[in-house]
Amino acid sequence: MNAERKDTSRGQLELKLGGQISALISASHALNVRTAAAFDSSIQPAAFHIVRWLYSYGPTSASVLAESTAMDRSSVSRLIKQLENLGYVRREDSPNDRRAILLTLTELGRQKTFDALQDKEFIFYERIAQWDNQQLETFIQMLQEFNGFNDN
Template identity: 65%
Template sequence: MNEDQYKNTRRTHLELLLGEQLNALITSMHALNVKIAARFDPSLQPAAFHLVRWLYSYGPTSASVLAEATAMDRSSVSRLVKQLEQLEYVKRESSPEDRRGIFLSLTDLGREKTKEALKEKEIAYFERISKWNEDQLEYFIDMLKDFNGLDRS
């Protein structure tokens, strides 16, 4: 085996290992998100909590933006938002720029329940990174930013 073949074989092997680790991460994140969603409100589907988490992170927005940002169809978002409104987790408000437009936002109850539910997720991830020093944590964050295409500097 020549040097180029060895590099290609090693690179392929490393890419497969990366794929395995990314799959493990996605799987564990999904399982944890389902668990956290049930903690938020067991009567709701996890997809409803996905909308809540988006509103918690990014603030008020229109239903169409929420559907696009969460990769859900508008009818599903509409149905889930209706449930969230009935449970008083989400409210509709007039858009500050265009009074005819409607924005969705979390109520105080929705924000509080989200904070409580996310504490469990924070604990799970904190346990995983607790033995890393600050340099390792910073390196991991930088690598994820780069991988996710967020490091545009």
Template identity: 70%
Template sequence: MTENSFRTQDRETLELALGEQIHALISASHALNVRSAERFDATLQPAAFHLVRWLYSYGPTSAAALAEATAMDRSSVSRLIKQLEKSGYVSKEPDPNDRRGVLLSLTELGQQSTVSALKEKESVFYDRISRWDDKELERFTSMLRQFNGLEG
């Protein structure tokens, strides 16, 4: 076996190991999202909480923009928004920039319920990094930003 083929095999092994860890992170994050959605409101589908989390993070928006931002079809967003509105989590207001448009936003109940639901997720991730020193946390964050294409 040549040195070059040995390096290629080592690289492939490393890439497979990285893939396993990324999959583990995605799976753990998904499981935490489902638990957070259940904590938010067990009567709603987790997809409704996905919309709530987006509104919590980015603020008021139209249903069309919300559908596009969350990669959900408009009919699903419309159905879920009706459920969220009926439950008192989301309100509709006229768009000040477009009289025909409507902006969706979280109500006070929606904001409070979202914060409460996200606390469990935050505590799980905090527990995992609590023994890291600042340099380790900084390096991990930097590498994730690079991996996510947010840094050059």
């Protein structure tokens, strides 16, 4: 974008929006790091990212997990090994292909994830507690449009 555009009121608004998006990303990252520590302070936040993915989407292969989390396969393998040793993740045979192995959360992994996410969600819910339903619906719709998820 050229310098003249930033002198307009629209340009100034776009800069303010960029600042708010940056603040949201930074706050979200910090909250994710704290949530990972609440889950288990001995693991890296990247390991909790794997746990969080498994919690949301269920059992999967290591290759799908690596692709879905944008991590290289060796990092996923190392983190999965750590999570297995701690009792949070286990390997199981795929019901569709007995040669394939799926990674899944153990009951301990599910419960600790639920507990950690409860604390995280409370912080976000606290910020929107005073909003009425229309404000919340508008915010959700605008975020969906911004993120490219129009489901009208």
